[in-house]
Amino acid sequence: MHLFFRALVYVTRKIPTMSQSNGCTMSKERQESHKKMMMSPLAHSDTEVFSIIKKEKHKQIYGLELIASENFTSRAVLEAIGSCLTNKYSKGFPGQSYYYGGLEYNDELETLCQRRALETFGLDSQKWGVNVRPYSGSPANFAVYTAVVGPHGRIMGLDVPDGGHLSHGYMRNEKKISATSMFFETMPYKVNPETGYIDYDKLQENAQLFHPHLIIAGTTCYSRNLDYARLRQIADENGAYLMGDMAHIGGLVAAGVVPSPFEHCDLVTTTTHKSLRGCRGGLIFYRKGTRSVDSKGKETLYNLEFLINQAVFPGLQGGPHNNAIAGVAVALNQAMTPEFKAYQQQVLANCQALSSALIDLGYQIVTGGSDNHLILLDLRNKGTDGGQAEKVLQACAISCNKSNCLGAKSDSLPNGLRFGTPALTSRGLIEEDFKKVAEFIHRGIELNLEVQRSLDSKATLKEFLQALARGEKFQQQVAEIRAEVEAFAGQFPMPGLPEL
Missing domain, CATH: 3.40.640.10 (Type I PLP-dependent aspartate aminotransferase-like (Major domain))
Incomplete structure (x- = not known):
């Protein structure tokens, strides 16, 4: 009991009283430190999170964003x-x-x-x-x-x-x-x-x-x-x-x-x-x-x-x-602005251009085309699957997503890729630009097929990715395509906040 009271007295002495802290439980030094924390910008407050955001921003600026459910919102929306x-x-x-x-x-x-x-x-x-x-x-x-x-x-x-x-x-x-x-x-x-x-x-x-x-x-x-x-x-x-x-x-x-x-x-x-x-x-x-x-x-x-x-x-x-x-x-x-309507008309035109360019390159589009902002690429005639193609395109700075299409045997073996045009249209790409995008996609899928041919027909996705990562020739081709994609994408402005 004696030891308990000694400990209690010790702890009590360590806690500042109202009078000791000028009528406040937080010292002036602590108040200033707290104020600084609350007003500090993200770049100073949390360097780890800030670094991740900067890397993501770099990827969005220098990559081709073709995921149909994504877009780049405006600066005004981000401010709100x-x-x-x-x-x-x-x-x-x-x-x-x-x-x-x-x-x-x-x-x-x-x-x-x-x-x-x-x-x-x-x-x-x-x-x-x-x-x-x-x-x-x-x-x-x-x-x-x-x-x-x-x-x-x-x-x-x-x-x-x-x-x-x-x-x-x-x-x-x-x-x-x-x-x-x-x-x-x-x-x-x-x-x-x-x-x-x-x-x-x-x-x-x-x-x-x-x-x-x-x-x-x-x-x-x-x-x-x-x-x-x-x-x-x-x-x-x-x-x-x-x-x-x-x-x-x-x-x-x-x-x-x-x-x-x-x-x-x-x-x-x-x-x-x-x-x-x-x-x-x-x-x-x-x-x-x-x-x-x-x-x-x-x-x-x-x-x-x-x-x-x-x-x-x-x-x-x-x-x-x-x-x-x-x-x-x-x-x-x-x-509700005329600019937004013009943007949506361009989204449709760009989707038509991407679809036509891929068909000209020998690809099959489900239903033969599109009425809206997306297309579904059927890879069965190419002898590959969407899982492999998605990973190769990602390595080349092209974002899309694997997807099932007609006749898919399972979710684990998607036989197609989904592409959408809203995000890149927000950055100012028009029909001629999407023809170039189609060429980048084609080169990525050709590389995918080359890696696939170097493996056993029963190779898993993991083995495919290992071959892609370890093959010096494959990595050189990835680097070449990626460099061209990044140079191309970097020409177009990115909406949003310039500082983030």
Whole structure:
């Protein structure tokens, strides 16, 4: 006990009292040190993180970014998401009672973002509403399922190997991969294995057996426009909601250069960072007013506003990311400009140019071309797979992603590559530039085939990569292609903050 009190006295003497620290528990020296920490720029505050960011920025400037779901956002958007709005936490919705006070400017911001979202897509606020709070596209989709389908309700979406998204449901060999398939009952629809186009007749036939509560009109790796009218017909035959997921094509829809899902869908979701070119976020649009009228003239009204808002908060999310809502609002404002429409027209033109150039070089494009911002390259006629080709192109400073296409035997052996044009179009590339991009891709794939020929036909991806890394001749070719790619890419300006 005696030792305990001696220790207590010792510890107490080490803790400064209010009087010892001029009325504050933090000494003046500590206060100054803390102030310096809070005001120090990233380059000084955390050199490790700053170094990683600088390396990523260098890669983006001197590489060719062809991942269809990526883009380069504007300086204004980056400034908004890095603003003091990061500090504010809010719950509830504008005009309602909040859990926290001091949210008058959050109200103003969220209302502005909602108004701009409707204006961007030409929607009447009497007929449509929007929730701007989802953290990204997948949470937006899950909120819709929670709102209108419910546990174990039935959903039909395009199968992942056929170009659908994981958030639309996915099962493989009876194993439920996607959370959508874990919590809801999902049945995929497919593309025609010969043409690569969605088989709407088979979808209609299966829907009559499955009786879905919701049909999803959305894709992540499909290069053709969707037949929203046909999907609406199938949904009506089954009393189902039709949800459009325009995550990839949101910017194209905003510019009016591809068909809009709003004419036929009950709900529409989107991410905000892909072709819409904003920051990471999600939007859920929902219809208002009359849903249907029966033979006796009785109206059934939509109740989607309440259901969607409740699903987002408090159902699935806590406080919204107010800085992200600001970034989305800025991006939406930019999406209503003539410059943005011209940009989206160029995205389509560049995709056509890339597709045509690759076809001229002897490659097969699924469906023979594209109506939107992406193409799917079928590598089967080249005798290689997307996994190997992706790695070689990456080594050559070309970013794309492996993908399944028609006839893929497994997810581990993808037989194609997906390319998209939004990001490089944001940097100012036009059709002639994408012909040069096609040549770089071709040289990378030719190198891939050369490495492959040096190995046993049963070589694994690991063995392939080892051969690529250890072969002096192969490394020399990689270095040559990479140097040319970097010199080419470095000519084009990079949007964003120059200091990061």
